Amino acid sequence: MTALEAAIGVVYLGAAACFVLGLHLMNAPPTARRGNALSAGGMGAALLATLVLVVAQGTGPTAWAVIAAGTAIGAGGGLLAALRVRMTAMPQLVSLFNAVGGGAAALIGGFEFGARSDPGAAVAAVIALDVVIGSVAFSGSLVAAGKLDGRLPGRPVLLPARAVLTALLALAAAAGTVLVAAGAGGPAPLAVAAAAALLLGVVGVLAIGGADMPVVVSLLNACTGLAVAMAGFALDNSMMVIAGALVGASGAILTKLMADAMNRPLSAVVAGGFGTGDGGPAVGGGGDVQRIGADDAAIRLAYASRVVMVPGYGLAAAQAQHELRELADLLAGRGVRVDYAVHPVAGRMPGHMNVLLAEAKVPYERMKEMEQANPDFPRTDVALVVGANDVTNPAARRPGTAISGMPILDVDKAETVIVIKRSLGHGYAGIDNELYTAPGTRMLLGDAKEALASLTAAVKALVG
Amino acid sequence: MEALDDLTVFVLSLLVGFEVISRVPATLHTPLMSAANAVHGVVLVGAVLIGASAHTPAGYALAFLACVFAAANVVGGYAVTDRMLHMFRPPAERAGATGEPGAPGAPGGGDGRGTGGTGAAR
Incomplete structure:
Protein backbone atom coordinates (compact mmCIF):
# COMPACT_ATOMS: atom_id res chain seq x y z
CA MET A 1 0.00 0.00 0.00
CA THR A 2 1.43 3.35 -1.00
CA ALA A 3 1.25 6.46 1.16
CA LEU A 4 -1.42 7.85 -1.17
CA GLU A 5 -3.58 4.77 -0.87
CA ALA A 6 -3.24 4.91 2.90
CA ALA A 7 -4.27 8.57 2.96
CA ILE A 8 -7.28 7.83 0.78
CA GLY A 9 -8.17 4.94 3.04
CA VAL A 10 -8.18 7.31 6.02
CA VAL A 11 -10.43 9.78 4.17
CA TYR A 12 -12.80 6.91 3.30
CA LEU A 13 -12.90 5.89 6.96
CA GLY A 14 -13.66 9.47 7.99
CA ALA A 15 -16.43 9.64 5.38
CA ALA A 16 -17.97 6.43 6.65
CA ALA A 17 -17.91 7.84 10.19
CA CYS A 18 -19.65 10.99 8.89
CA PHE A 19 -22.41 8.86 7.35
CA VAL A 20 -23.03 7.03 10.62
CA LEU A 21 -22.97 10.17 12.78
CA GLY A 22 -25.04 12.07 10.22
CA LEU A 23 -27.81 9.48 10.22
CA HIS A 24 -27.71 9.38 14.01
CA LEU A 25 -28.12 13.16 14.26
CA MET A 26 -31.22 12.81 12.10
CA ASN A 27 -33.04 11.11 14.95
CA ALA A 28 -34.16 14.45 16.36
CA PRO A 29 -35.44 17.57 14.56
CA PRO A 30 -33.06 20.09 16.17
CA THR A 31 -29.93 18.29 14.96
CA ALA A 32 -31.31 16.80 11.74
CA ARG A 33 -30.06 19.47 9.38
CA ARG A 34 -26.58 19.35 10.85
CA GLY A 35 -26.67 15.57 10.43
CA ASN A 36 -27.44 15.87 6.73
CA ALA A 37 -24.71 18.46 6.27
CA LEU A 38 -22.18 16.24 8.04
CA SER A 39 -23.18 13.32 5.85
CA ALA A 40 -22.87 15.49 2.73
CA GLY A 41 -19.45 16.71 3.86
CA GLY A 42 -18.25 13.13 4.26
CA MET A 43 -19.59 12.36 0.80
CA GLY A 44 -17.75 15.32 -0.72
CA ALA A 45 -14.48 14.27 0.90
CA ALA A 46 -14.91 10.69 -0.28
CA LEU A 47 -15.56 11.81 -3.86
CA LEU A 48 -12.57 14.14 -3.79
CA ALA A 49 -10.33 11.36 -2.50
CA THR A 50 -11.60 9.11 -5.28
CA LEU A 51 -10.75 11.73 -7.88
CA VAL A 52 -7.23 12.02 -6.44
CA LEU A 53 -6.88 8.25 -6.66
CA VAL A 54 -8.07 8.24 -10.26
CA VAL A 55 -5.62 11.03 -11.17
CA ALA A 56 -2.77 9.10 -9.56
CA GLN A 57 -3.67 6.05 -11.65
CA GLY A 58 -3.01 8.04 -14.81
CA THR A 59 -6.46 7.87 -16.33
CA GLY A 60 -6.76 8.63 -20.04
CA PRO A 61 -8.59 11.62 -21.53
CA THR A 62 -11.53 9.59 -22.86
CA ALA A 63 -12.24 8.15 -19.43
CA TRP A 64 -12.05 11.62 -17.90
CA ALA A 65 -14.47 12.97 -20.46
CA VAL A 66 -16.89 10.14 -19.77
CA ILE A 67 -16.69 10.65 -16.00
CA ALA A 68 -16.92 14.44 -16.18
CA ALA A 69 -19.78 14.52 -18.66
CA GLY A 70 -21.79 11.83 -16.88
CA THR A 71 -21.33 13.34 -13.45
CA ALA A 72 -22.10 16.86 -14.65
CA ILE A 73 -25.30 15.79 -16.38
CA GLY A 74 -26.46 13.70 -13.46
CA ALA A 75 -25.56 16.26 -10.81
CA GLY A 76 -27.16 19.11 -12.75
CA GLY A 77 -30.35 17.18 -13.38
CA GLY A 78 -30.56 15.94 -9.81
CA LEU A 79 -29.94 19.37 -8.32
CA LEU A 80 -32.45 21.05 -10.60
CA ALA A 81 -35.12 18.47 -9.79
CA ALA A 82 -34.42 18.71 -6.07
CA LEU A 83 -34.62 22.49 -6.01
CA ARG A 84 -37.63 22.78 -8.27
CA VAL A 85 -39.86 20.02 -6.98
CA ARG A 86 -42.96 21.08 -5.11
CA MET A 87 -42.93 19.67 -1.61
CA THR A 88 -46.09 17.71 -2.35
CA ALA A 89 -44.31 15.88 -5.17
CA MET A 90 -41.25 15.18 -3.07
CA PRO A 91 -42.01 11.51 -2.27
CA GLN A 92 -41.92 10.51 -5.94
CA LEU A 93 -38.67 12.40 -6.45
CA VAL A 94 -37.05 10.52 -3.56
CA SER A 95 -38.25 7.32 -5.19
CA LEU A 96 -36.77 8.45 -8.50
CA PHE A 97 -33.39 9.18 -6.88
CA ASN A 98 -33.55 5.75 -5.30
CA ALA A 99 -34.24 4.21 -8.71
CA VAL A 100 -31.18 5.75 -10.33
CA GLY A 101 -29.02 4.77 -7.36
CA GLY A 102 -30.09 1.15 -7.77
CA GLY A 103 -29.58 1.43 -11.51
CA ALA A 104 -26.05 2.74 -11.04
CA ALA A 105 -25.22 -0.13 -8.68
CA ALA A 106 -26.54 -2.65 -11.20
CA LEU A 107 -24.54 -1.03 -14.03
CA ILE A 108 -21.37 -1.24 -11.93
CA GLY A 109 -22.06 -4.94 -11.46
CA GLY A 110 -22.50 -5.40 -15.19
CA PHE A 111 -19.29 -3.52 -15.93
CA GLU A 112 -17.25 -5.51 -13.42
CA PHE A 113 -18.58 -8.78 -14.83
CA GLY A 114 -17.42 -7.78 -18.29
CA ALA A 115 -14.09 -6.41 -17.09
CA ARG A 116 -13.00 -9.50 -15.18
CA SER A 117 -11.98 -12.58 -17.10
CA ASP A 118 -12.08 -14.95 -14.15
CA PRO A 119 -13.61 -13.31 -11.11
CA GLY A 120 -13.85 -16.42 -8.94
CA ALA A 121 -17.03 -17.77 -7.40
CA ALA A 122 -17.31 -15.32 -4.49
CA VAL A 123 -16.85 -12.15 -6.53
CA ALA A 124 -19.07 -13.51 -9.33
CA ALA A 125 -21.83 -14.23 -6.84
CA VAL A 126 -21.51 -10.74 -5.36
CA ILE A 127 -21.68 -9.21 -8.85
CA ALA A 128 -24.81 -11.20 -9.68
CA LEU A 129 -26.47 -10.16 -6.40
CA ASP A 130 -25.52 -6.55 -7.08
CA VAL A 131 -27.13 -6.68 -10.53
CA VAL A 132 -30.27 -8.50 -9.32
CA ILE A 133 -30.94 -6.35 -6.23
CA GLY A 134 -30.04 -3.14 -8.06
CA SER A 135 -32.35 -4.01 -10.94
CA VAL A 136 -35.30 -4.75 -8.64
CA ALA A 137 -34.70 -1.45 -6.83
CA PHE A 138 -34.45 0.39 -10.18
CA SER A 139 -37.63 -0.83 -11.83
CA GLY A 140 -39.59 -1.08 -8.58
CA SER A 141 -38.75 2.48 -7.57
CA LEU A 142 -39.68 3.77 -11.03
CA VAL A 143 -43.09 2.11 -10.74
CA ALA A 144 -43.50 3.45 -7.19
CA ALA A 145 -42.64 6.95 -8.38
CA GLY A 146 -45.17 6.57 -11.20
CA LYS A 147 -47.87 5.55 -8.74
CA LEU A 148 -47.09 8.37 -6.34
CA ASP A 149 -47.11 10.80 -9.23
CA GLY A 150 -50.44 9.54 -10.54
CA ARG A 151 -48.97 8.48 -13.89
CA LEU A 152 -49.72 4.88 -13.01
CA PRO A 153 -52.94 3.77 -11.33
CA GLY A 154 -52.71 3.92 -7.54
CA ARG A 155 -54.88 0.85 -7.11
CA PRO A 156 -53.19 -2.54 -7.02
CA VAL A 157 -52.73 -3.87 -10.54
CA LEU A 158 -53.07 -7.61 -10.23
CA LEU A 159 -51.85 -9.37 -13.33
CA PRO A 160 -53.39 -12.75 -14.12
CA ALA A 161 -51.49 -15.62 -12.54
CA ARG A 162 -49.42 -13.09 -10.65
CA ALA A 163 -48.27 -15.56 -8.01
CA VAL A 164 -46.97 -17.97 -10.64
CA LEU A 165 -45.38 -15.16 -12.63
CA THR A 166 -43.65 -13.75 -9.54
CA ALA A 167 -42.37 -17.17 -8.54
CA LEU A 168 -41.05 -17.83 -12.06
CA LEU A 169 -39.28 -14.48 -12.23
CA ALA A 170 -37.73 -14.97 -8.80
CA LEU A 171 -36.64 -18.45 -9.83
CA ALA A 172 -35.07 -17.12 -13.04
CA ALA A 173 -33.19 -14.43 -11.12
CA ALA A 174 -31.98 -16.98 -8.57
CA ALA A 175 -30.97 -19.52 -11.23
CA GLY A 176 -29.09 -16.84 -13.16
CA THR A 177 -27.27 -15.82 -9.97
CA VAL A 178 -26.24 -19.41 -9.24
CA LEU A 179 -24.99 -19.94 -12.81
CA VAL A 180 -22.98 -16.71 -12.69
CA ALA A 181 -21.45 -17.76 -9.37
CA ALA A 182 -20.58 -21.14 -10.87
CA GLY A 183 -18.90 -19.36 -13.78
CA ALA A 184 -21.05 -21.16 -16.35
CA GLY A 185 -22.56 -19.88 -19.59
CA GLY A 186 -20.75 -16.55 -20.03
CA PRO A 187 -22.78 -13.35 -19.86
CA ALA A 188 -26.16 -14.93 -20.73
CA PRO A 189 -27.15 -15.99 -17.19
CA LEU A 190 -26.40 -12.51 -15.85
CA ALA A 191 -28.52 -10.94 -18.58
CA VAL A 192 -31.38 -13.32 -17.81
CA ALA A 193 -31.10 -12.60 -14.08
CA ALA A 194 -31.09 -8.84 -14.72
CA ALA A 195 -34.13 -9.01 -17.01
CA ALA A 196 -36.03 -11.19 -14.55
CA ALA A 197 -35.15 -8.83 -11.70
CA LEU A 198 -36.33 -5.80 -13.67
CA LEU A 199 -39.66 -7.49 -14.40
CA LEU A 200 -39.93 -8.66 -10.81
CA GLY A 201 -39.68 -5.07 -9.57
CA VAL A 202 -42.43 -3.97 -11.99
CA VAL A 203 -44.82 -6.85 -11.29
CA GLY A 204 -44.23 -6.70 -7.54
CA VAL A 205 -44.77 -2.97 -7.06
CA LEU A 206 -47.67 -2.73 -9.55
CA ALA A 207 -49.63 -5.09 -7.30
CA ILE A 208 -49.26 -2.85 -4.27
CA GLY A 209 -51.81 -0.13 -3.55
CA GLY A 210 -50.85 3.54 -3.48
CA ALA A 211 -51.43 3.83 0.28
CA ASP A 212 -48.59 1.42 0.93
CA MET A 213 -46.15 3.14 -1.44
CA PRO A 214 -44.16 4.92 1.32
CA VAL A 215 -43.33 1.59 2.91
CA VAL A 216 -42.39 0.18 -0.49
CA VAL A 217 -40.13 3.13 -1.31
CA SER A 218 -38.40 2.71 2.02
CA LEU A 219 -37.97 -1.01 1.41
CA LEU A 220 -36.52 -0.43 -2.06
CA ASN A 221 -34.25 2.20 -0.53
CA ALA A 222 -32.85 -0.48 1.75
CA CYS A 223 -32.46 -2.76 -1.30
CA THR A 224 -30.43 -0.12 -3.10
CA GLY A 225 -28.23 0.15 -0.02
CA LEU A 226 -27.54 -3.58 -0.20
CA ALA A 227 -26.87 -3.40 -3.94
CA VAL A 228 -24.34 -0.61 -3.31
CA ALA A 229 -22.68 -2.72 -0.62
CA MET A 230 -22.42 -5.58 -3.16
CA ALA A 231 -20.92 -3.18 -5.70
CA GLY A 232 -18.45 -2.22 -2.98
CA PHE A 233 -17.49 -5.87 -2.59
CA ALA A 234 -17.01 -6.22 -6.33
CA LEU A 235 -14.80 -3.12 -6.48
CA ASP A 236 -13.08 -4.00 -3.20
CA ASN A 237 -14.04 -0.59 -1.83
CA SER A 238 -14.75 -0.90 1.87
CA MET A 239 -16.36 2.53 2.19
CA MET A 240 -19.05 1.58 -0.31
CA VAL A 241 -19.57 -1.62 1.66
CA ILE A 242 -19.97 0.34 4.90
CA ALA A 243 -22.30 2.99 3.46
CA GLY A 244 -24.38 0.43 1.57
CA ALA A 245 -24.77 -1.86 4.57
CA LEU A 246 -25.60 1.13 6.75
CA VAL A 247 -28.42 2.20 4.42
CA GLY A 248 -29.58 -1.38 3.97
CA ALA A 249 -29.95 -1.94 7.70
CA SER A 250 -31.26 1.48 8.73
CA GLY A 251 -33.61 1.42 5.73
CA ALA A 252 -34.96 -1.94 6.89
CA ILE A 253 -35.58 -0.57 10.40
CA LEU A 254 -37.22 2.54 8.97
CA THR A 255 -39.44 0.38 6.77
CA LYS A 256 -40.55 -1.51 9.85
CA LEU A 257 -41.23 1.74 11.75
CA MET A 258 -43.32 3.06 8.86
CA ALA A 259 -45.31 -0.15 8.52
CA ASP A 260 -45.94 -0.07 12.28
CA ALA A 261 -47.10 3.56 12.12
CA MET A 262 -49.67 2.53 9.51
CA ASN A 263 -50.49 -0.66 11.36
CA ARG A 264 -49.78 -2.68 8.24
CA PRO A 265 -47.75 -5.88 8.57
CA LEU A 266 -44.80 -5.68 6.20
CA SER A 267 -45.64 -9.07 4.75
CA ALA A 268 -49.13 -7.82 3.85
CA VAL A 269 -47.67 -4.73 2.19
CA VAL A 270 -45.35 -6.78 0.00
CA ALA A 271 -48.08 -9.30 -0.83
CA GLY A 272 -50.06 -6.39 -2.30
CA GLY A 273 -53.67 -6.19 -3.35
CA PHE A 274 -54.72 -3.74 -0.64
CA GLY A 275 -56.72 -0.58 -1.22
CA THR A 276 -58.21 0.99 -4.30
CA GLY A 277 -56.14 4.07 -4.82
CA ASP A 278 -57.56 7.55 -5.23
CA GLY A 279 -61.22 8.41 -5.61
CA GLY A 280 -63.28 5.27 -5.49
CA PRO A 281 -67.01 5.21 -6.19
CA ALA A 282 -69.32 7.50 -4.28
CA VAL A 283 -70.55 6.71 -0.83
CA GLY A 284 -73.43 4.28 -1.13
CA GLY A 285 -76.12 3.95 1.51
CA GLY A 286 -75.24 3.95 5.18
CA GLY A 287 -77.05 7.09 6.24
CA ASP A 288 -77.34 10.63 4.99
CA VAL A 289 -74.66 13.23 4.69
CA GLN A 290 -75.37 16.68 6.11
CA ARG A 291 -73.91 19.50 4.10
CA ILE A 292 -72.94 22.94 5.27
CA GLY A 293 -72.16 26.19 3.48
CA MET B 1 -8.58 -13.38 3.71
CA GLU B 2 -9.43 -10.10 2.05
CA ALA B 3 -12.96 -11.31 1.36
CA LEU B 4 -13.32 -12.14 5.03
CA ASP B 5 -12.23 -8.61 5.98
CA ASP B 6 -14.88 -7.17 3.68
CA LEU B 7 -17.50 -9.50 5.11
CA THR B 8 -16.56 -8.42 8.65
CA VAL B 9 -16.95 -4.78 7.69
CA PHE B 10 -20.28 -5.56 6.00
CA VAL B 11 -21.77 -7.37 8.99
CA LEU B 12 -20.59 -4.79 11.52
CA SER B 13 -21.96 -1.98 9.35
CA LEU B 14 -25.32 -3.75 9.19
CA LEU B 15 -25.38 -3.89 12.99
CA VAL B 16 -24.49 -0.20 13.22
CA GLY B 17 -27.28 0.57 10.76
CA PHE B 18 -29.80 -1.33 12.87
CA GLU B 19 -28.81 0.62 15.97
CA VAL B 20 -28.27 4.08 14.57
CA ILE B 21 -31.88 5.11 14.00
CA SER B 22 -33.91 3.86 16.89
CA ARG B 23 -36.89 5.77 18.31
CA VAL B 24 -37.07 8.32 15.56
CA PRO B 25 -40.29 10.40 15.66
CA ALA B 26 -42.71 9.85 12.76
CA THR B 27 -42.14 13.51 11.85
CA LEU B 28 -38.68 12.63 10.64
CA HIS B 29 -39.42 9.37 8.83
CA THR B 30 -39.55 11.00 5.41
CA PRO B 31 -36.43 13.18 5.82
CA LEU B 32 -34.56 10.22 7.28
CA MET B 33 -35.48 8.01 4.36
CA SER B 34 -34.36 10.75 2.01
CA ALA B 35 -31.07 11.12 3.90
CA ALA B 36 -30.42 7.38 3.74
CA ASN B 37 -31.26 7.60 0.04
CA ALA B 38 -28.55 10.25 -0.35
CA VAL B 39 -25.99 8.14 1.50
CA HIS B 40 -26.27 5.31 -0.99
CA GLY B 41 -25.35 7.92 -3.56
CA VAL B 42 -21.83 6.87 -2.56
CA VAL B 43 -22.29 4.57 -5.54
CA LEU B 44 -20.88 7.54 -7.48
CA VAL B 45 -17.46 6.57 -6.10
CA GLY B 46 -17.92 3.20 -7.76
CA ALA B 47 -19.14 4.80 -10.98
CA VAL B 48 -16.03 7.00 -11.14
CA LEU B 49 -13.78 4.03 -10.42
CA ILE B 50 -15.25 1.95 -13.24
CA GLY B 51 -15.07 4.98 -15.51
CA ALA B 52 -11.35 5.22 -14.83
CA SER B 53 -10.78 1.56 -15.62
CA ALA B 54 -12.97 1.47 -18.75
CA HIS B 55 -11.28 1.07 -22.14
CA THR B 56 -13.94 -0.27 -24.50
CA PRO B 57 -16.89 1.61 -26.03
CA ALA B 58 -19.33 -0.63 -24.15
CA GLY B 59 -17.40 -0.03 -20.94
CA TYR B 60 -17.48 3.72 -21.48
CA ALA B 61 -21.20 3.60 -22.13
CA LEU B 62 -21.89 1.65 -18.93
CA ALA B 63 -19.64 3.95 -16.91
CA PHE B 64 -21.22 7.05 -18.40
CA LEU B 65 -24.74 5.91 -17.55
CA ALA B 66 -23.62 4.85 -14.07
CA CYS B 67 -22.08 8.30 -13.50
CA VAL B 68 -25.27 10.07 -14.63
CA PHE B 69 -27.46 7.91 -12.38
CA ALA B 70 -25.19 8.02 -9.35
CA ALA B 71 -24.52 11.76 -9.55
CA ALA B 72 -28.28 12.44 -9.75
CA ASN B 73 -28.78 10.21 -6.71
CA VAL B 74 -26.14 11.83 -4.56
CA VAL B 75 -26.59 15.50 -5.46
CA GLY B 76 -30.37 15.41 -5.69
CA GLY B 77 -30.63 13.26 -2.58
CA TYR B 78 -28.71 15.64 -0.35
CA ALA B 79 -30.36 18.72 -1.85
CA VAL B 80 -33.92 17.50 -1.40
CA THR B 81 -33.19 16.30 2.14
CA ASP B 82 -31.77 19.69 3.02
CA ARG B 83 -34.83 21.39 1.59
CA MET B 84 -37.06 19.23 3.73
CA LEU B 85 -35.04 19.83 6.86
CA HIS B 86 -34.92 23.54 6.15
CA MET B 87 -38.57 23.50 7.20
CA PHE B 88 -37.60 22.15 10.61
CA ARG B 89 -35.54 25.07 11.79
CA PRO B 90 -35.17 25.13 15.56
CA PRO B 91 -37.48 27.72 17.13
CA ALA B 92 -34.58 29.82 18.40
CA GLU B 93 -33.30 30.23 14.88
CA ARG B 94 -36.73 30.98 13.54
CA ALA B 95 -37.21 33.76 16.08
CA GLY B 96 -33.97 35.32 14.89
CA ALA B 97 -32.33 34.73 18.25
CA THR B 98 -28.93 33.20 18.88
CA GLY B 99 -29.48 30.16 16.76
CA GLU B 100 -26.85 28.72 14.55
CA PRO B 101 -25.53 31.69 12.64
CA GLY B 102 -24.24 29.63 9.76
CA ALA B 103 -27.56 28.40 8.44
CA PRO B 104 -27.48 29.64 4.87
CA GLY B 105 -30.67 30.73 3.23
CA ALA B 106 -32.67 30.62 6.44
CA PRO B 107 -34.85 33.68 6.37
CA GLY B 108 -33.79 35.51 9.48
CA GLY B 109 -35.86 37.90 11.46
CA GLY B 110 -38.48 37.07 14.01
CA ASP B 111 -41.87 36.18 12.71
CA GLY B 112 -43.26 36.95 16.10
CA ARG B 113 -44.60 33.50 16.76
CA GLY B 114 -43.81 31.83 20.00
CA THR B 115 -41.13 29.34 20.58
CA GLY B 116 -41.53 26.17 22.49
CA GLY B 117 -41.09 22.46 22.16
CA THR B 118 -39.01 21.20 19.33
CA GLY B 119 -41.71 18.87 18.17
CA ALA B 120 -39.56 15.90 19.01
CA ALA B 121 -42.38 14.43 20.97
CA ARG B 122 -41.98 11.08 22.63
Missing part, protein backbone atom coordinates in the same frame (compact mmCIF):
# COMPACT_ATOMS: atom_id res chain seq x y z
CA ALA A 294 -69.07 28.31 3.92
CA ASP A 295 -70.93 31.01 5.88
CA ASP A 296 -72.37 28.61 8.45
CA ALA A 297 -69.05 26.87 8.79
CA ALA A 298 -67.29 30.21 9.27
CA ILE A 299 -69.67 31.16 12.10
CA ARG A 300 -69.03 27.91 13.89
CA LEU A 301 -65.30 28.37 13.56
CA ALA A 302 -65.26 32.03 14.55
CA TYR A 303 -67.26 31.48 17.72
CA ALA A 304 -65.49 28.35 18.83
CA SER A 305 -63.03 28.51 21.68
CA ARG A 306 -61.05 25.55 20.50
CA VAL A 307 -60.49 24.41 16.92
CA VAL A 308 -58.34 21.54 15.70
CA MET A 309 -57.23 21.42 12.09
CA VAL A 310 -56.90 17.91 10.69
CA PRO A 311 -54.99 18.06 7.41
CA GLY A 312 -54.72 15.10 5.04
CA TYR A 313 -53.47 14.33 1.59
CA GLY A 314 -56.31 16.26 -0.05
CA LEU A 315 -54.85 19.41 1.47
CA ALA A 316 -51.44 18.66 0.03
CA ALA A 317 -52.85 17.74 -3.37
CA ALA A 318 -54.71 21.04 -3.53
CA GLN A 319 -51.59 22.95 -2.36
CA ALA A 320 -53.82 24.51 0.27
CA GLN A 321 -51.51 24.45 3.28
CA HIS A 322 -50.97 28.22 3.06
CA GLU A 323 -54.72 28.88 2.98
CA LEU A 324 -55.17 26.61 5.99
CA ARG A 325 -52.54 28.50 7.92
CA GLU A 326 -54.11 31.80 6.93
CA LEU A 327 -57.49 30.70 8.28
CA ALA A 328 -55.87 29.36 11.45
CA ASP A 329 -54.01 32.62 12.00
CA LEU A 330 -57.20 34.62 11.49
CA LEU A 331 -59.02 32.48 14.05
CA ALA A 332 -56.10 32.59 16.47
CA GLY A 333 -56.12 36.37 16.13
CA ARG A 334 -59.71 36.30 17.42
CA GLY A 335 -58.62 34.36 20.47
CA VAL A 336 -59.60 30.92 19.24
CA ARG A 337 -57.14 28.26 20.28
CA VAL A 338 -56.06 26.52 17.10
CA ASP A 339 -53.99 23.36 16.92
CA TYR A 340 -53.07 21.04 14.08
CA ALA A 341 -53.51 17.32 14.59
CA VAL A 342 -51.13 15.42 12.35
CA HIS A 343 -51.63 11.71 11.84
CA PRO A 344 -48.36 9.80 11.46
CA VAL A 345 -49.20 8.89 7.89
CA ALA A 346 -51.06 12.03 6.85
CA GLY A 347 -49.87 13.05 3.42
CA ARG A 348 -48.14 10.53 1.27
CA MET A 349 -45.39 9.47 3.66
CA PRO A 350 -44.89 9.47 7.40
CA GLY A 351 -43.82 12.97 8.33
CA HIS A 352 -44.74 14.39 4.91
CA MET A 353 -47.55 16.52 6.34
CA ASN A 354 -45.21 18.04 8.93
CA VAL A 355 -42.93 19.10 6.10
CA LEU A 356 -45.82 20.65 4.18
CA LEU A 357 -47.16 22.52 7.20
CA ALA A 358 -43.68 23.70 8.13
CA GLU A 359 -43.32 24.97 4.58
CA ALA A 360 -46.46 27.07 5.16
CA LYS A 361 -44.77 28.42 8.31
CA VAL A 362 -47.09 26.72 10.74
CA PRO A 363 -45.38 27.00 14.12
CA TYR A 364 -43.82 23.78 15.18
CA GLU A 365 -45.42 23.66 18.60
CA ARG A 366 -48.91 23.90 17.07
CA MET A 367 -48.47 20.57 15.29
CA LYS A 368 -49.68 17.84 17.59
CA GLU A 369 -48.87 14.23 16.98
CA MET A 370 -51.70 11.76 17.27
CA GLU A 371 -51.01 10.74 20.87
CA GLN A 372 -51.04 14.38 21.97
CA ALA A 373 -54.05 15.37 19.90
CA ASN A 374 -56.49 12.57 20.68
CA PRO A 375 -57.09 13.35 24.39
CA ASP A 376 -58.03 16.91 23.38
CA PHE A 377 -60.79 16.09 20.88
CA PRO A 378 -63.57 15.71 23.51
CA ARG A 379 -62.81 19.29 24.57
CA THR A 380 -62.72 20.56 21.00
CA ASP A 381 -65.57 22.66 19.61
CA VAL A 382 -64.81 22.25 15.93
CA ALA A 383 -62.54 19.76 14.22
CA LEU A 384 -61.87 20.96 10.67
CA VAL A 385 -60.92 17.98 8.54
CA VAL A 386 -59.29 19.03 5.27
CA GLY A 387 -58.74 16.27 2.75
CA ALA A 388 -58.15 13.55 5.34
CA ASN A 389 -60.15 10.38 5.03
CA ASP A 390 -59.11 6.95 6.27
CA VAL A 391 -57.12 8.34 9.21
CA THR A 392 -60.37 9.76 10.64
CA ASN A 393 -62.66 6.80 9.98
CA PRO A 394 -64.19 5.47 13.21
CA ALA A 395 -64.65 2.12 11.47
CA ALA A 396 -60.99 1.44 12.30
CA ARG A 397 -62.03 0.89 15.92
CA ARG A 398 -64.19 -2.10 14.97
CA PRO A 399 -62.79 -5.40 13.80
CA GLY A 400 -63.59 -6.68 10.35
CA THR A 401 -62.96 -3.65 8.13
CA ALA A 402 -60.07 -2.99 5.78
CA ILE A 403 -58.59 -0.44 8.15
CA SER A 404 -59.35 -2.21 11.43
CA GLY A 405 -56.73 -1.60 14.05
CA MET A 406 -55.20 1.36 12.24
CA PRO A 407 -54.61 4.13 14.76
CA ILE A 408 -56.92 7.04 13.92
CA LEU A 409 -57.50 10.60 15.03
CA ASP A 410 -60.59 10.72 17.27
CA VAL A 411 -62.16 13.65 15.43
CA ASP A 412 -65.65 12.20 15.93
CA LYS A 413 -65.31 13.02 19.63
CA ALA A 414 -65.27 16.74 18.87
CA GLU A 415 -68.55 18.60 19.28
CA THR A 416 -68.77 19.48 15.60
CA VAL A 417 -66.79 18.06 12.74
CA ILE A 418 -66.54 20.01 9.52
CA VAL A 419 -65.12 18.02 6.63
CA ILE A 420 -63.81 19.80 3.56
CA LYS A 421 -63.73 17.32 0.74
CA ARG A 422 -63.80 17.43 -3.03
CA SER A 423 -66.33 14.65 -3.38
CA LEU A 424 -67.93 11.92 -1.36
CA GLY A 425 -65.48 9.34 -2.66
CA HIS A 426 -63.45 6.77 -0.86
CA GLY A 427 -60.01 7.07 0.66
CA TYR A 428 -57.14 4.82 -0.24
CA ALA A 429 -58.55 1.92 1.74
CA GLY A 430 -61.61 2.00 -0.49
CA ILE A 431 -64.24 1.88 2.23
CA ASP A 432 -67.00 4.22 3.39
CA ASN A 433 -66.03 6.75 6.00
CA GLU A 434 -68.59 6.51 8.80
CA LEU A 435 -67.48 9.91 10.02
CA TYR A 436 -69.29 11.57 7.11
CA THR A 437 -72.68 10.25 8.12
CA ALA A 438 -72.22 10.83 11.88
CA PRO A 439 -74.77 13.23 13.43
CA GLY A 440 -72.15 15.80 14.46
CA THR A 441 -70.53 15.98 11.04
CA ARG A 442 -71.11 18.62 8.38
CA MET A 443 -69.66 18.29 4.90
CA LEU A 444 -68.31 21.31 3.04
CA LEU A 445 -67.86 19.99 -0.48
CA GLY A 446 -65.30 21.65 -2.72
CA ASP A 447 -61.66 22.02 -3.58
CA ALA A 448 -59.64 22.41 -0.39
CA LYS A 449 -57.91 25.58 -1.52
CA GLU A 450 -61.10 27.36 -2.64
CA ALA A 451 -63.10 26.15 0.34
CA LEU A 452 -60.50 27.39 2.81
CA ALA A 453 -60.20 30.72 1.02
CA SER A 454 -63.97 31.16 1.11
CA LEU A 455 -64.02 30.24 4.80
CA THR A 456 -61.37 32.86 5.52
CA ALA A 457 -63.30 35.44 3.52
CA ALA A 458 -66.51 34.51 5.31
CA VAL A 459 -64.91 34.80 8.75
CA LYS A 460 -63.53 38.20 7.81
CA ALA A 461 -66.87 39.40 6.44
CA LEU A 462 -68.92 38.11 9.32
CA VAL A 463 -66.90 39.22 12.25
CA GLY A 464 -64.88 41.99 10.73
